[in-house]
Each structure stands twice: as C-alpha cells, then as structure tokens.
Amino acid sequence: MSAVPTLGGTPVLVLKEGSQRSKGREALHSNIAAAVAVSEVIKTTLGPKGLDKMLVDSLGEVTVTNDGATILKNMDVQHPAAKLLVQISKTQDDEVGDGTKSTVVLAGELLRRAEELIDKKIHPTVIVSGYRKAEETALNVINQLAKPISLDDKETLKKIAITSMNSKSVSDAKDHLANIAVDAVLHIVEKRGERNYADVDLIQIIKKQGGGAKDTQLVMGVVVDKEVVHAGMPKRVEKAKIALLDSPLEIEKTEIDAEIRITNPDQMKAFIDQETNILRDMVEKLASVGANVVICQKGIDDVAQHFLAKHKILAVRRVKQSDMEKLSRATGARIVTTIEDLTAEDLGYAELVEERRVANEKMLFVEGCKNPRSVSVLIRAGLERSADEIERSLHDALKAVATAVMDARILPGAGATHVEIAKAVREYAAKVGGREQLAVESFADAIEIIPKALAENAGLDPINVITELRAVHSKNGKYFGVDLTTGKPIDALANGIIEPATLSIQAVRSAVEAASAIIRIDDMVAAAKSTSAGKGKSESKSESSEESKD
Numbered sequence: 001m002s003a004v005p006t007l008g009g010t011p012v013l014v015l016k017e018g019s020q021r022s023k024g025r026e027a028l029h030s031n032i033a034a035a036v037a038v039s040e041v042i043k044t045t046l047g048p049k050g051l052d053k054m055l056v057d058s059l060g061e062v063t064v065t066n067d068g069a070t071i072l073k074n075m076d077v078q079h080p081a082a083k084l085l086v087q088i089s090k091t092q093d094d095e096v097g098d099g100t101k102s103t104v105v106l107a108g109e110l111l112r113r114a115e116e117l118i119d120k121k122i123h124p125t126v127i128v129s130g131y132r133k134a135e136e137t138a139l140n141v142i143n144q145l146a147k148p149i150s151l152d153d154k155e156t157l158k159k160i161a162i163t164s165m166n167s168k169s170v171s172d173a174k175d176h177l178a179n180i181a182v183d184a185v186l187h188i189v190e191k192r193g194e195r196n197y198a199d200v201d202l203i204q205i206i207k208k209q210g211g212g213a214k215d216t217q218l219v220m221g222v223v224v225d226k227e228v229v230h231a232g233m234p235k236r237v238e239k240a241k242i243a244l245l246d247s248p249l250e251i252e253k254t255e256i257d258a259e260i261r262i263t264n265p266d267q268m269k270a271f272i273d274q275e276t277n278i279l280r281d282m283v284e285k286l287a288s289v290g291a292n293v294v295i296c297q298k299g300i301d302d303v304a305q306h307f308l309a310k311h312k313i314l315a316v317r318r319v320k321q322s323d324m325e326k327l328s329r330a331t332g333a334r335i336v337t338t339i340e341d342l343t344a345e346d347l348g349y350a351e352l353v354e355e356r357r358v359a360n361e362k363m364l365f366v367e368g369c370k371n372p373r374s375v376s377v378l379i380r381a382g383l384e385r386s387a388d389e390i391e392r393s394l395h396d397a398l399k400a401v402a403t404a405v406m407d408a409r410i411l412p413g414a415g416a417t418h419v420e421i422a423k424a425v426r427e428y429a430a431k432v433g434g435r436e437q438l439a440v441e442s443f444a445d446a447i448e449i450i451p452k453a454l455a456e457n458a459g460l461d462p463i464n465v466i467t468e469l470r471a472v473h474s475k476n477g478k479y480f481g482v483d484l485t486t487g488k489p490i491d492a493l494a495n496g497i498i499e500p501a502t503l504s505i506q507a508v509r510s511a512v513e514a515a516s517a518i519i520r521i522d523d524m525v526a527a528a529k530s531t532s533a534g535k536g537k538s539e540s541k542s543e544s545s546e547e548s549k550d
Contacts, residue, residue, distance in 0.1 A: 028118065031081035031518050032111045038082045039108020041075070042068055046101050046450070048166040049458040049484055064385055067392045068100035069093035081518050088510040096403050098164045098396045099503040102450055103510045109449040110515035113442035118519075122435050128516045130432070130439020135512045137428045138421045138447070139505060145420060145478060146409035146501040147493070151189070151196065157182045159496040160404050161397040163413050173213035177390070180218045180377060181397040187220065187375050189405055198402035204326055204376040205394065207387040208359035211380035216390065219376040221350060221369045222326045226316040227362035228355050229300055232309035235355040240314075242348040242366070243291035244324055244335045249282055249308075249317075250301035251275050276303055282339050283307035289344045293353045297324050297335075314353060316364055326374035327366060400500055409501035412492035414481025415451025417504055419469045422448045447508075451482050458484040 044051055045066040055063045055074040063074055072086045085107055089100040114127050149156050161178035189198045206223050228235060279301055286294055286308075294300075294308065294315040308315045319327075328335050333348025351368025358378065377394065381387035404410060411417045422444040429440040448466055455465040465482050472480045472489040481497060483490035492498065 027522060028124070028519070029115065031079075031521055032115045034079035034082040035085050035111050035514075035518055036108045038072070038075075038077065038085045039104050039111075042071065042101050042104045043108075043449075043453050044457060045071065046105060047454040047457050047484065049454075050101075051457070062385070063388070065389055065392060067389075067396070068104060070392055072100075072104070081521070084514050084517060088514045092506055092510055096399060096500065096503045096506050098400045098499070099507045103507040105449055105453060106447060106507065106511035107514045109446040110443065110511060111518060113446045114439075114515065114519050117438055117442060120438075122438060124519045124522070126435050127439045127442075128519055130436040131443055131512050131516060133432065133436065134425045134428070134440045134443035135508060137425050138443075138508050141421045141424045142411065142417065142501060142504050142508070145417060146411055149404065149408050149410055151186070151405060151408070154182055154186070156410065156498070157185075157401050157404060159498050160410065160500060161401050163497055163499055164397045164400040165393050173216070173390075176214050177216065177394055178397060180216065181394060181401050183218055184375050184377060185398060185401040185405055188373055189402075190373070196405050196408070198405045200395075200398050200402050202326065202329065202374045203398060204323070204374065205379060205391055206363075206376060207379045207381070207384075207391055208361070209381065209384055209387060210359040211382070213381055213386070213390055215380035216394075217378050217380075219365060219367060219378060221365065221367040221376065222323065222330050222374055223376040223378055224295070224316060224319055224323055224327070224364040224366065225361075226319055226364055228364070229315050229317050230305040230309045232306075233314050234312055235314070237292050237314050237353045238351065240293045240350045240353040240366075241290050242293045242295060242327070242331050242333050242350060242353070243286055243289070243342060243346070244328055244331075244333045244348065245294060245296045245339065246298070246324070246335050246337045247296075247339060248298035248300070249279070249294075249296060249304040249315075249339075250299050251278060279304045280307055283311060283313070285339050285342060286313065287311045289342055289347065291342075291347055293350075295319055295324070295327060297321060314355075326376075330369040330374040331366065332370055400503065403502045404500040407500065407502045410493075410498045411501050411504055412479040412481055413497040413499045414483070414490065414492040415448075415454050415469070416479055416481035416492045418447045418450040419466070419473050419481070420478045421508075423470070423473050454484060455482055455487065458487075460484070460487040 041053070045053060045068065050066050052064050052066045053071050055065070055071065057063075057074060063070065065071060069089050069092070072089045077083055077086050085104050088107060089104050092100045092103045110131065114124075117127050118124065158178045161181040162174050165174045165177060184203050185198050185200070188202045189196050191197075204222060206225060283304055292313055294313055296315065296317045297319055298317070300308070300315055300317040305315065324335055327333065327348070331348025331350050334346040336342050336346055349370045350366045353364065353366050355362055355364055379387050379390050379394065381390055425440060425444040425447070429437050429444065432440050451469060452462040452466055455462045460482075465487055468489055469480065469482060477489065479491050479493045480489040481492040
C-alpha cells in the first residue's frame with residue numbers, strides 16, 4: 001500500500017492493499033540484479049566448451065540442454081526485469097535461430113556496467129544515449145567486416161552450420177548434421193524479387209528413438225506419421241500419382257435432424273446399397289483420374305477402404321493440415337475439398353510412396369518428388385532426450401544457414417567481431433566527450449564479455465586472452481578470435497569459424513534495447529496478488545467432490 005499525506009496529515013490511499021512499490025535507486029538496482037543473475041546462468045553455457053543445464057519442471061520432467069532459448073523458456077523466471085531478457089532471447093531465436101546466449105550475456109554485461117556508472121552519479125538517460133551511439137558504431141563495424149558469400153559455396157554454408165552446433169552436445173555428429181542442414185535449406189530456397197528466401201517451416205522434423213545421431217537422414221520429400229489404412233492395399237507405389245483430399249471418404253451426417261421410416265427389409269437393403277454406391281462412386285472418380293495414392297485429411301469409411309484396396313490404391317487418413325501443405329508443395333498436388341472437382345491436373349507426382357517401419361512404428365515416405373520444395377529430416381537417437389537435443393541443435397543450424405542464404409554475408413566467430421567492435425567504439429568514444437564518453441567506453445568494455453566468457457568456459461585466463469586479442473587487432477588482425485585449445489589468437493575466417501552477419505546485428509540491437517529499457521525504469525509497482533481466483537477454484541473443487549460423494 002502506498003500513501004500520500006494531505007495537508008491535514010491524513011494519508012490518502014493510492015494503491016490497492018497489498019501492492020508493492022519500489023522506486024529510484026532501489027528499483028533500478030533490483031531490476032539490474034535480476035537481469036544480471038539470468039545472464040550469469042547463461043554465461044557458463046557459451047561456446048564449444050560451455051556446460052549443460054539440467055532443468056526440472058513442476059511435473060518432474062527433466063530437460064538437459066545448453067540451448068539458451070530452451071534454458072530461459074523452462075526456467076520459469078518470475079522477476080519482471082528478468083522476463084525482458086527471456087523475451088529478447090525468444091526474439092533472437094525466432095529471427096535468427098542462434099545467438100540467444102550471446103544476446104542475453106551481452107545485455108547482462110551492459111546492465112552491470114551501467115550500474116557502475118549510475119553509482120558515479122551519471123544519469124540513466126545519458127547512459128542510454130551513449131549506448132545508442134556506441135550501437136550505431138558497432139553496426140557500422142559489422143557491415144564493414146562482413147564478407148559476401150555465394151549460394152553455390154556449400155562448404156562455407158556447412159562451416160556456418162558447424163559453428164552453430166559447436167557449442168551443442170551433438171558435436172560428434174556435427175559434420176553429418178551440417179550436411180543435412182545445408183542440403184535441406186538449399187532445397188527449399190526460392191527467389192522472391194531480388195532476394196533469396198528460405199522458410200525453415202517447410203523443413204519437417206520427425207524424431208524417432210533407435211539408432212544414433214549419425215543415422216539421422218534427409219528425405220527429399222515428406223514423411224507422414226501414418227500407416228496405410230487397409231491390409232489389402234499396396235505398401236509400395238512407384239511413379240505415384242497422388243490425390244490430396246480435404247474431404248472425408250465417408251457418408252457425412254446431415255446438419256438437420258431427419259427421420260426415415262423403413263417398413264420392410266428391402267427398403268433397409270436399398271438404403272445401405274445407396275450408401276455403398278455413393279462410396280463406390282467416390283472411389284471410381286479417384287481411379288478414373290489416375291490416382292494410385294490417396295492422402296486424406298479427414299476419415300475414410302471401411303467400405304471406401306475396401307473399394308480403394310480393390311483398385312490397388314494406397315490410402316492414409318487423418319493427416320495433419322501442416323503435412324498436407326508440405327505434401328502439396330513437394331508433389332505439386334492441389335488440395336481438393338470436393339472429390340467431384342478432382343481432375344488429373346490436380347494430382348501430384350512422386351517417384352516412390354512407401355510404408356516403412358521406423359522404431360517399431362509404421363510411417364509413409366513420399367520420396368523423389370518433382371519439385372521437393374518441402375523436405376523432411378528423420379532424427380534418430382538412442383534416448384528421447386538425445387533426440388530432443390539433436391532437434392534443438394539442428395533447428396539452430398537450419399536457421400543459421402537460412403539466415404546466411406537470405407542475407408549472404410558472414411562474420412568471423414570466436415569473439416573476433418566483438419573485439420573489433422570494442423576497438424572501433426573506443427576510438428569513437430574519444431570524439432564524443434562529456435559524460436556520454438563514459439557510457440560509450442562502458443559499451444566497448446561490455447561487448448568484450450563474449451571472448452572473455454568463451455575463454456573462461458574453456459579454462460583459460462580471460463585477461464591474458466583479451467590482452468593478446470587487442471594487440472593483434474591493433475595491428476589490423478581484424479578476423480582474429482580466440483583459439484579455445486591454446487588460448488592464442490587464431491584467424492577465425494581462415495579456420496572456418498564463421499556466423500551469419502544478421503546474427504551479430506540482431507544480437508547487438510536486442511541487447512542494447514533490453515538494457516536501455518531496464519536502465520530507464522525508476523519506479524516499479526507490483527499489483528497485489530489476487531486470491532479470489534485460487535479461492536474460486538478451491539470452492540468449485542470442494543463442491544464437485546461433494547457432488548461426486550452424493
């Protein structure tokens with residue numbers, strides 16, 4: 001409860017009973033402390049030598065990962081300032097797919113440096129202004145440092161995928177997974193005007209236990225997690241002509257209630273025969289246009305299954321809409337809502353449609369499509385958790401390659417870009433002058449947290465590492481980062497440690513935005529927690545238990 005005294009000394013209630021308010025320096029320090037605590041959790045997972053986190057949810061479900069976005073999503077963060085860091089990690093993951101850890105660690109370090117400046121009586125607005133100017137310089141450095149690449153340069157794209165997976169626990173199979181990521185993205189890329197576009201959602205990912213990470217395979221087509229509906233149907237169809245149906249192969253019930261009076265067995269037989277004839281006509285229509293594979297989003301009646309089997313047509317039912325859309329793109333088929341409208345032009349084509357058993361489950365493989373604009377990755381692993389981690393790693397690799405395809409520029413990894421940015425920002429700080437200069441210099445110190453954290457996680461001395469890197473960069477060694485084995489500077493580009501330029505641009509922007517938002521908060525009002533909802537639930541629960549006793 002907060003109160004404002006009146007002239008008579010009587011307090012005036014402003015906030016609801018139970019509300020909490022912190023303001024000024026107290027609110028600022030509380031917010032910064034919460035955000036820095038989150039970034040410290042993430043910092044130890046950064047880089048190839050980073051360690052994993054074990055997360056246990058309220059139901060006892062265990063997740064072991066070092067994927068930044070997954071850690072923050074499952075941590076169930078409560079502090080409002082810390083939630084801002086969770087949001088920027090989600091933005092980074094959605095936009096680029098990788099770099100979530102770098103973004104959060106950088107935001108935490110910017111806040112830590114800002115707190116030191118605030119303690120020196122520098123106003124938050126001055127700090128934010130300095131950070132914004134330093135951000136502009138950083139983005140200019142990135143644009144100057146970025147090198148263009150070609151779509152035909154598969155080797156470079158593979159290095160991007162490998163760099164993305166280096167920090168993950170799947171590093172043993174990273175070469176195999178990187179090849180899959182590059183091939184998958186290059187198959188779905190399309191030209192839109194002057195730009196290339198790659199929609200990663202067109203890459204279907206299916207996980208099945210059994211085998212190992214190196215048994216993961218790329219299917220040039222679509223894998224449908226359904227089995228053939230009738231034992232009499234063929235399980236393999238070559239040169240398949242595929243009909244995609246969004247309507248059921250069964251007699252639908254009418255929306256209005258109707259009563260049919262049957263007075264003798266002949267009428268009953270005629271009624272059943274009529275239903276059978278309708279279903280036979282549906283199947284005859286499919287056969288007449290040349291379809292030998294039917295994939296249905298709705299149900300298929302038992303009688304229709306019998307007629308389909310007689311015509312040697314392979315059929316599956318209850319297929320997800322997202323799978324139907326992928327099949328349409330891959331095979332060139334048009335999804336038809338009424339069978340009467342189906343023509344031979346609506347059919348798609350695939351070299352092979354086959355039911356196979358994977359991990360003791362039957363699945364339908366649609367391969368050799370004429371235009372594989374949609375592809376599938378079948379992930380194999382001995383443990384369910386291992387399959388989940390491979391999926392997360394592959395997602396990051398796919399997004400990184402897709403980002404590089406859309407904005408065909410790369411940057412050196414291993415902290416090289418961050419050291420070069422720090423160097424340029426320090427040079428710029430001298431031109432700024434005044435109190436803002438301190439904020440700009442703090443940005444330069446903060447951005448070096450990335451190579452420092454990489455070195456620290458590898459068991460190296462971060463001060464020695466950063467000193468040597470600064471010396472190399474001062475002699476125009478702008479592509480040099482840290483070798484985490486020796487601790488010495490290494491040419492990151494020459495050694496294939498590269499990442500998409502968009503990744504660093506988005507990371508710097510997001511980190512500065514989050515830090516600026518938190519620095520500018522000087523008052524935090526937390527509403528009283530509502531107990532009525534919980535009370536209502538408990539009352540309804542007790543009422544229902546009493547009813548059940550009755």
